[in-house]
Amino acid sequence: MSVIVSLLRRLEGPQTLGRGRGFWSLFALVLGGAVAYPLFSDGYTVGNTVYFFVWVFIALSLSLIWGYGGSLSFGQTAFFGIAGYGYGILTINFGAGYGFTWVALLLAIAFAALFALLLGYFMFFGRIAGVFLGIVTLAVTLMLERFMAQTAGPEWHIGAARLNGFNGMSAMPPLMIPWFDEPIVLFADIGLYYVVLGMLVVVYLGLRVLMNSSFGNVIVAIRENPERAEMLGYDIRKYQLITFVIGAALAGLSGVLYTVWGQYITPSSMGMTAAALPLIWVAVGGRSDLTTTVIGTLVVLSGFQALTIYGSQYALVFMGVLLVATVLVAPNGLVLGIINWITRLARRRKQEAA
Amino acid sequence: MALLQLRDLNKHFGGLHVTNSVNLVLEQGEIHCLIGPNGAGKSTLFRLILGEHQPGSGQICFAGEDITALKSFARIRRGLSVKFQVPGVFKGLSVRQNLEIALQSRLHGGELVQEIDRLLAFLGLAAEQAQTAGNLSHGQKQWLEIGMAIALKPRLLLLDEPTAGMSPEETHMTGEMVRRLNALGMTVLAIEHDMAFVRQVAQRVTVLHLGQVFAQGSIDEIVADERVAAIYLGQTHA
């Protein structure tokens, strides 16, 4: 009981924006809106909304590793891809019966996390940090993309699952909830929407608790000054590795959900563009906070989607411009900058009134 | 009883012999000052003790245990703690959070809150607790880092130029702080240039010059030593 109370207390803290009744009322309002939304929309639009939600997990993983931990990783897309392909390989081989899609989801995430554990071990215990961490993770991502792209031949298969090279893998089953006569199949519409929304809420709140715990304290301490953190007796490489693995698992969750959403995954989901876009969402939103990361990702992603209708080349150029503008105007993120500005304004109002 | 023993410690940076066969014994409970001209290798000696640098040869013993091969964090957990020459506080975090991070592995819940408050009062930083540490004055940053160092309740506290950038009054206050900590049982090794501070706190003084132990004794013996005066003069003339 007291464990639950102390966990709930950590929903707020110095590492996360938003506290008190005002914030949580707004949170409940937004959540209520999100729950009610499918009632006022059609299945197709709801399915498209799920697509936006799917990316929030990889964005949160970047916020965790980069924004809170201070290590810029291009590897998130690699973990995304590993988990996505992992889900495909597992379900194409073992089917979707008896709730196996959920086991496959967990196993695929575990693959990504295990890969991150190995990669992270060599990086952090080999004292690779800063720019070099970015370079190594980017190299790994691009290598995986290249590798998967050349698996077109029939000799490239794992069991019944053909890897299919550049065209990618498709026709894996969507998630299914076992039910009495017939399983409930979560196609990309209302059913999947609620499942992913639920995961989003759990992950968001869970990360808030984690970041406001003593573990989160150490993570931001390492970002601020790794030497000082070590000189307080923390084995910083261990903390960095754990953060990296949690981040990989979240990116993997994105990858699996992306795969079940569209029932396909291609090597380009691990390419250069795929690696760069999440960085832009997170940088624009405000990487050092979970809430601004979520808002930034959803806003930029829907803006990007709207622009692609007019031509995807321009949309990508626009993303680049947005990133440069952010770096120049509000290096900590536009959403975060706006929120801080409003807070300051409100505080000044209060002082003037007093 | 010896708390820290450096045995024949050597360190090269390229062709530079920065630590040259250093032998040093620190007694349990003493305040020991390390002085010497700039570039003498004082800070490097600290980094060897802390495991940030590995010695080319020699041995470091702490509380009877050979710690030469231990990682830095493991040495800290054995009872070492440090305030660096350049203050290394967590600039983007509040003063309070800085102390919390230093204390949280030892204390939890209400005890943690109480100890942070006590430490804030001890450091004279209670009014600044909500401020971002990066906005503190240089002297306040020094105190905050000292606070983080002593939060670990170390057996041996290493202070690298704790009073740099402080006014004479602040320097004196820092000296009093060090003496109070020592009275509570903390052994202290301090690198310091300010002779008033050294006189105020030091029971023994070691002079380091060109990476070697040049002289050792009480503050009066060191001040009276003409050879020591000469190396400082030599430096100002160079």
Ligand SMILES: Nc1ncnc2c1ncn2[C@@H]1O[C@H](COP(=O)(O)OP(=O)(O)O)[C@@H](O)[C@H]1O
């Ligand atoms: N990491 C390093 N790499 C190369 N040379 C260094 C390094 N650290 C210190 N030095 C050199 O070693 C000498 C001693 O430095 P230091 O220990 O900082 O002296 P002090 O603290 O006594 O002023 C100086 O000449 C300095 O330039």
Ligand SMILES: [Mg+2]
């Ligand atoms: Mg120095």
